[in-house]
Every structure is written in structure tokens, then in C-alpha cells.
Amino acid sequence: MAHIQIQDLNKSFGDTSVLRGIDLSIHEGEFLAILGPSGCGKSTLLRIIAGLETHDSGHVRMGGSIMDGLAPKARDVAVVFQSYALYPHMTVAQNLALPLVMRETTRVQRLPFMGHISSVVKRKRVDIQSAVERAAAQVRIAELLDRKPAQLSGGQRQRVALARALIRKPKLFLLDEPLSNLDATLRASTRTEIVQLQKRLGTTAIYVTHDQTEAMTMADRIAIMIDGRVAQVGTAREIYDRPKDVHAALFVGTPKMNLFDGRIDGGVVRLAKTGMVLAHTADAIDGPIRVGIRPEHVVLKTEFDEGAIPVVETHREFLGSEALIHFGIGGGAPDISGVARLDPDALDKLAPGQTVSACFRPGGLHLFDQSGLRLELSGENLSPAATTALSDKETALDERPIPIIAGI
Amino acid sequence: MNARSPSSLASERPSPAPSAAGVLKAPPHLASTFIGWSFVLPFLVALSMFVLAPTAAVIAISFTDWQLGRDTISFVGLENYRALLTARVPRISAANTIIYALMVTPLSVILGLWLAILIESSPMGRAFFRSACFLPVVSTTVAMAIVWEFLLHPTLGPVNSALLLFGLPAQRFLSDAALVLPTLAFIAIWENAGYTMVLFVAGLKSISAELYDAAAVDGADRPWERFWTVTFPLLGPTMVFVVIIMLLRSFRVFETVATLTGGGPRRASEVMLYTIYQEGFQFFQIGYASAITVVFVAFLLLLTLVNFRLMDRSVHYK
Ligand SMILES: Nc1ncnc2c1ncn2[C@@H]1O[C@H](COP(=O)(O)OP(=O)(O)O)[C@@H](O)[C@H]1O
């Protein structure tokens, strides 16, 4: 059974509907990333799970029991906020101790002199102190315990926020873009560290981010959230290879998937603008569609096989381990543009502005209907991408690709 | 490497460079000096004319026996200060002022803070309540004092009518020696609370909402816990400012005393500024009044410095 279950969750602020029927289940110990563009409602969802925000309808369950309406402290969750939200007037040690002090001591026991009067309080304080030291050691900030947050670097503050979250051993970690205030190098190393920490503790974690790299490298599964809805839930691989929705397809992958207007006429998939034939299908659905091809599934060649599409390079980018060629589709329809990912060595074989032929790798086509949902069709060139695509990363110009089927 | 150094760039175009640099370099320097002074100068002139010069004059006069309207003036050394040490009225006045300030400052601060939190947490009508509380601050104190005089009138005032209605004895608020200072303090608190409230509202607005969220997750979610964990500590800098402003304001009390009590009854509401005013402009003892002023200002200066030191240390987040 799922550890966290979110069922048909709805939330609006006044007239703006922010969450529209969210369904999600998260397993015990899982690291789930919620990935979506800014403003899609990720933070709102996280805050509802934490109990910091109320929802209009639906349920949040943890370990089978309904959490709706419970205060945050009754839910046993810990949150790492984007701004870290450390108490500026407390030392690091006091910041870490606060969640334990608030939970494990009564109001009377918290009075300053109680440690001298009551041996119970004294023992509790010693316990809390050692818990603080353990938590600090886990994120390697033991030497910073006496400092105030203003005396720490961004990365150190981030660690303090993590330590404050894990000190209580909560049932669930909620992290809201915790790395967005760090520089690129630190972000990459902290990514790994957070994942290792989460795996070691075995605590379920929900990680909100708008950064696909973070989501793909850290999470066991990713929930793509677009416009208040969950567009797709799956592993990074599943989402990349078989996006269920055109928004998910465009949101994951850099550079973005090429997207062309197309149509199906009697089993033939064509580009809408030029009428070029891209694939054949036995499934009889006619009408306008959208055709997606990831840049690495586009193959550029210098020799023109029969039926290949002539394209003109408009711009090239060298990125070290790979190169990108931006092209316009030639032959009377230069307003269709796309991008291909190549081996950097292939750049030398291609003169800037040269007209070359474009094909795509078998199974590299993704078809979406007018509402943006993935069309699962069978037929020539439409076999699942995962089986053949990306089998080797080189997309050299001299490779033997499968030509696009001709027919202007 | 083949990177071009600045010198090699310069050698390519030698002729215009030095003169251009020379012409360009001097004016910005001069201009920025000039602009800088043109900003500072008006302030310096005003400061010397309206603060430093009068202060120096007052200090100088305090060593003389000058009386308003008399042509002769002679240097008397510390005579005025010696007289001050033994005089009865300034001592009563100082004691009253301190008692008054000790009543007004904490209560104005607490009431203002309470109002600010109440108004900011109210779901609606915030702008209305803020303006309503701020009204006494923007009204003329003397005019308000006259309204209070009517309200507190021993026989005609609504306050006494209300007391009688509840079966309590009527009070002579402004002519009872035991009641007059607390009554004046009450009027000042009523006036100050709107001011401190506005300052605290600004302080409250600068507290990040995420801190309250963090506190709620950490288990501090009851109002009192939220207040002590987040609100109060983060209002620290505002608090320092408000306390000092309120202390100085209450030490400077004058209008209500002059309008309502004239220092009476039997000097029970005699305060520093009123004493200085009387000595100087009713008894024309300008030299003596200046000596009192110097001591008073020195005391306020010291108080402010000590306050900043003590309170700043406890709110510094570094
Ligand atoms: N307290 C609020 N009142 C009104 N609108 C809000 C509030 N919080 C969030 N919103 C709106 O809800 C939408 C989603 O916000 P958020 O969950 O913060 O997005 P994300 O974290 O994905 O960037 C935004 O359009 C935002 O303006």
C-alpha cells in the first residue's frame, strides 16, 4: 500500500484554480520529484501535504490515515524551504534543537531555569544536545553550531535547514526547491548528497523543483505537473521515452523535443505544411495531429537518399560532448524549424549553411492528438522508441539511417 | 599566448590616448567632489545654523546671569549649575518626568505592538483600523488636550458621568495630585500607540511568512509560541527604535502640561520642559534656564547612547 496517497485534490485561491484534481501515490522510502514550470502549483501542493495550507476538496492520506485538517506538527513531516527559513536570532544549535524542544518538552519545562530545578528537564536537554550534535555531524556542520545564520554561506545554511528537517526523524521530508539559491557547482554536489542522505535514512521524500536535471538525477519517480494537473508520473526514463502528454514531452529534455504540425490521412502520417510522409499506420484515425521528434533522433546526412527531407542549417552550437544543429526545412517551407543533436566530430563534415538531408531514427516519432495526449499507434516508424533509440549516442553524418518515406 | 595586452592596444593608437585620458580623468574627479559637496553642504549649513549654533549659544548662556529684557550680562561661571543642585523645583520636575516616561514608554510600546498584531491578523478592515489608530498622531496635541479636558471635566465630563453610572465616585483627574501624572500619561499613551503601531506594522510586514511556516512545522504553532519564536525576536530592530523614540518623546512632554495643568496641582505635574519654559520665559531667568537645558540634553544624550548599546547587543543577528 502506498505510504502517501493524494486523492482528487483541488485548491483555488479566489477565482484562480491552482490544483485541479491531483492524484498521486508515493511508496514508503521513495524519492518522488514534482517537476513543473514555475507557477504550476507545486509549492501549493507541498504546503497542503505539510498542512500549511488548506485544500478545497480531496484527501491527503499518510500511512492510511486521513490527514485533512490536521496541523503541521501533528503530521510528522519536515519541510526544507526554498529560503531555508532559519531563525536569524538563534544559533545553528538552537535552530536544530527547536523542533525537539517544541515536541519533547512542555511549556513549563521550556522555562530557562528549569534545567537547574528538574532532573527530568536536565536529562531531556542533554538528549536534545546530543541529537543536535548527531544531526550536525550527518550534514557535516558540526563546527558551525555556535554561529548565527547570518554568519553562514548559502551552502552552509542549506545544510542547517537539512539538519533541522532530519533531526526529528519525521515520516516524510518535503523539500521545496532547496537548491535553487546555490551556485551550479554546489548544486550538483548537494544533489548527490541529499539523495544519499535520503536513502540512508530511508525516509520518504517529496522534492519540488522546476529543474529537470534535478528531478531526473535525484528522483526514483517524477511527477510532471502542468497547470495544476499531474501530466505524468513515472521514472525519468519512462517520461523521456514515452511522454504521455505534449507538455510533459516539451518540459523534459534539453533542447526541447521538435514539434511539428502533422495529420493522418488514411493511415499515412504526414507533415501538415509540406505533406511529407513520415510514417504509416494501420490504425484508422484521421485528422490533425502533432508530431514530436527528439533532437537526438534526427539524423543529418550529406548524401540524399530517396525521400530524405532537405534541410538548411541556420545555426550551430558546440557544447563539448555534443553539438546542436538548428535547421529550417527547405523546399518551399522554410518556416518549419527544428534542432538535431550530433556528435561534435560531425560538425566538421558539415559546412555552415549547407543543405543536407534529414531522417530520423526508427521509432523516434511521438504522435499527439489535438488535445495534447499521446497517440499510441502501431505501424511503420512508430514502434516504441525505447527499444532502438539511444542505443548508441553517435548520430554521425555518415551513419546509415532509415530515410523518411517520401511523397511530397 | 596571443591575447593582446592593454599596452599593446594602446601602442596601436598612441596619439590621442594620453590627452584624451588627461581631459577625461580630471573632470569626473572634480565633478564628483563638487556633486558630493553640493549634497552635503545644505545639510551642514542647516545643521550648524539650527542645531550646533543654538546648542553652543545655550551652553555659553548657561555660564552667564542673563535675564530676558536686561541689557547687562556677566559671566558667572558655574553659579547657575550650583543653584540647580540645590533648587527644589527642578528636582521635583526631574522626578515627575522620569515617572511619566516610565509609565508612557512601556505602555505605548506594548499597546502599539498589541494593536499592530491584532490589526495585521484581522481578516478585513486593516486599512480602516490602521488609520483610526493613527488619527491621534496626526492631530494637534493641543487641540486633543482640550477635548480631553472636556472629557475629564470633574462635573460635566462624560468620563465622570460614566463612573457615576457604575456607582463609582467621580474623580478630579487633572486637579488631584495623585491622579494628574497618570492621567497625562494615559493621554500620551492614547496618542503614542497609533505611532508605535504603525512602526510595528512595518516591522511585522518585513518578517518572512516562511519563518512562521517553519515554526508551525517545528511545532510552534500556538499564538503565544509563534510570538516568542518568531514575531518578537524578529521585531528586535524595530523594538530598539520604537523604545528610544518613545523615551525621547515622553521626556519631551510639554503641550498637555501647558494646556491642561500648568504643572499643578502643587507641582504634581511639573515636568522638565515646563520648568525650563517657566524659568526662561515667565521668570526671564535665561541663564538659569539654559543651565537646566544643558543638563537635560546631556541626560537624554546619555540615555540614548546607553539604550542603543544595551538593546543593539541583544538584537544583533551576527
Ligand atoms: N496565498 C496565495 N494567494 C493567492 N494566490 C496564490 C497563493 N499562493 C499561490 N498562489 C498562486 O497559485 C499559483 C501556484 O503557485 P505555487 O504553488 O507557488 O507555484 P509553484 O511553486 O509551482 O511555482 C500561482 O499562480 C500563485 O500566484
Ligand SMILES: [Mg+2]
Ligand atoms: Mg514554488
